[in-house]
Amino acid sequence: MKKHFYIILLLFPLLIQSQEFIKGKLITSQSFKNKFPLILASIDGFIERKVLDDNGSFQLRIEKEQPEYTIHFNINDSIVKTYIFKHSWTKRKRFKLISFSKKCDITIKNAIEDRKNDCLKLYVYQEEELTEEDLNIQLKYNFTYILITNEDILNFDCYKKYNHTALRCFILDKDLSRNIINKNTIGIGNAIINGPCLK
Numbered sequence: 001m002k003k004h005f006y007i008i009l010l011l012f013p014l015l016i017q018s019q020e021f022i023k024g025k026l027i028t029s030q031s032f033k034n035k036f037p038l039i040l041a042s043i044d045g046f047i048e049r050k051v052l053d054d055n056g057s058f059q060l061r062i063e064k065e066q067p068e069y070t071i072h073f074n075i076n077d078s079i080v081k082t083y084i085f086k087h088s089w090t091k092r093k094r095f096k097l098i099s100f101s102k103k104c105d106i107t108i109k110n111a112i113e114d115r116k117n118d119c120l121k122l123y124v125y126q127e128e129e130l131t132e133e134d135l136n137i138q139l140k141y142n143f144t145y146i147l148i149t150n151e152d153i154l155n156f157d158c159y160k161k162y163n164h165t166a167l168r169c170f171i172l173d174k175d176l177s178r179n180i181i182n183k184n185t186i187g188i189g190n191a192i193i194n195g196p197c198l199k
Contacts, residue, residue: 104158160187
């Protein structure tokens, strides 16, 4: 009986440690969640991986206590964001809020300037190269497709806002049909193309 008691005492710290969790919530736009419904969270050096829920929340068990933990967020097997989570935050009752986006240099103002200079762009999310049809449409309507991969996806919402402004300008200035634009153009599915270009 005493032997079992001592074993329990020895294992008790490990049992307590195994019940500690990293709880976080990745803040993204609804458009981003719609485009990328499966985002995987993992801790560098740990085995467990979790898919974020519909709210962007996740909970990962601490396998080995450390002063801080490197969390990786993956989309399509590519790391798209890394975040340092301090061990002291595991004591929080609420989920730690983690912003997905970073400071964005691509703005609606850029789209307006590009329109004035007749050098508008459309940001496209895809791994493959542009097709010959894409290249021909670029030439015909005088704009440039910019390919975005997982490495650049942190600015997804910036690209979407730029594209929405650019698309309104295309309809107003160039009579460009949405039907012939690359289907992977960010935000094209829910772009509001009615109204003034500069709005």
